[in-house]
Amino acid sequence: MKKLSLLLSTLALCGATQASDLTVYTYDSFNSEWGPGPKIEKAFEATCDCDMEFVAVDDGVSILNRLKIEGEKSKADIILGIDDALIEVARETDLIAEHGQTLEGLNEELKWDDKQFVPFDYGYFSFVYDSTKVEKPVTSLKELVESDAKVLYQDPRTSTPGQGLMLWMKSVYGDKADEAWKQMASHTVTVTKGWWEAYSMFLKGESDYVLSYNTSPAYHVINEEKTQYKAALFSEGHVAQVEVAAMLKSSKNQELAKQFLGFLTSEEAQKILPVSNSMLPVRAGVELPEIFGQLIKPERIGFTPKEVAENRKEWIKEWRTSAAK
Structure with missing residues (x-):
């Protein structure tokens, strides 16, 4: 975990100087060398004359878990990478703090008006497969559950995709979700702590399907010129994920934190995020590579953040009891 040095910025009004340091908790793939973190950091530092530090953990749920443990003593100014399903849990x-942003120019499809959480990208949870190995992909969650296809997914206690699958199961199966978990456990390769671990195993050929996003195939086309990776379109619909960032009340650099939150929805940042984080931009009118027009466009299903907050503990308990091998 790196620690970046502090830079001094001149305060023109009083001639004094103060140290500016922005610490952002995020998930590991966001801050990987191929992820958007380094590019976002470079672009923002060019506008703020400040120094940023990304502190990475396994996945989005892990960010919230760490925040709960640290409380008001957290070193973070901003958390970046929890999703809309967790905002009520985080709010509790x-x-x-309130973000103080106007949120102008956002995609109207999002209908976003939250005063504490700023969206920065979104996508749909999907099962990704290699079309050179899977000739006839499954067309529904029920078909996948009832198949013998080898599956990789993530732990809903530590991972936002894993939690997304939990919501997907409840949306499709309702009171019979426990039976579905048991059935899928019979052909689940493993359940990983975070997204990257599962996806890496999939790329090594260790499963037929991996839980990821409808936008994941775009990464392979843009960065590797590989077209065999596809996302299966499910007839029941897909659970969406809106990734968000928020400022902590305990931040000692709140004006800088607000500046960064505003930057995340700027045109500059929104051009970086889709191609490096393989998600859709929240800002309307952002020009995207051609591959984005070829991605599956699922019907959205799922639960409200309030419903998730009210039922999350019970649903996780159900998963732990039913999915354990």
């Missing part, structure tokens, strides 16, 4: 900590 009473650690999140």
Whole structure:
């Protein structure tokens, strides 16, 4: 975990100087060398005359878990990478400040008006497969559950995709979700802590399907010129994920934090995020590579953040009891 040095910025009004340091908790793939973190950091630092530090953990749920443990003593100014399904759970900590952003120019499809959480990208949870190995992909979640296809997915206690699958199962199966978990456990290769671990195993050929996003195939086309990776379109619909960032009340650099939150929805940042984080932009009118027009366009299903907050513990308990091998 790196620690970046502090830079001094001149305060023109009083001639004094103060250290500017922005610490952002995020997930590991966001801050990987191929992820958007380094590019976002470079672009923002060019506008703020400040120094940023990304602190990475396994996945989005892990960010929230760490925040709960640290509380008001957290070193973070901003958390980046939890999703809309977790915003009410995060709000309940009473650690999140209002962002103070106008949120102008966002995609109207999102209908976003939250005063504490700023969206920065979105996509749909999907099962990705290699079309050179899977000739006839499954067309529904029920078909996947009832198949013998080898599956990789992530732990809903530590991973936002894993939690997304939990919501997907409940949306499709309702009170019979426990039976579906048991059935899928019979052909699940393993359940990983975070997204990257599962996806890496899939790329090594260790499963037929991996839980990821409808936008994942775009990464392979843009960065590797590989077209065999596809996302299966499910007839029941897909659970969407809107990734968000928020400022902590305990931040000692709130003006800088607000500046960064505003930057995340700027045209400059929104051009970086889709191609490096393989998600859709939240800002309307962002020009995207051609491959984005070829991605599956699922019907959205799922639960409200409030419903997730009210039922999450019970649903996780159900998963733990039913999916254990």
